[in-house]
Amino acid sequence: MPHTHWQDADRAEFVHAWETEIAALPEFTDSNLHIVTGLLLPIWKRLPNDSHARLPLQTDDGERIIGRLVSPAWVAQATQGTGMRRR
Numbered sequence: 001m002p003h004t005h006w007q008d009a010d011r012a013e014f015v016h017a018w019e020t021e022i023a024a025l026p027e028f029t030d031s032n033l034h035i036v037t038g039l040l041l042p043i044w045k046r047l048p049n050d051s052h053a054r055l056p057l058q059t060d061d062g063e064r065i066i067g068r069l070v071s072p073a074w075v076a077q078a079t080q081g082t083g084m085r086r087r
Contacts, residue, residue: 034075037067
């Protein structure tokens, strides 16, 4: 591995380094996601083409939601002039 910054390590060294790095991470993190849910047929053609994957989620209250992940920029553009506000 002369052309990389990698260093050889035996299994015990690797496990120790991995566990040390994992222990320094928080158990959970918060993220903001923008998801379009509900009846999408009226705006289907306006949804971004970068991903057609449906995202299944479950809230802390047990509600199940299926939607499409969209960018904050798409939300701003799609809601412009509709009177909708951010919460």
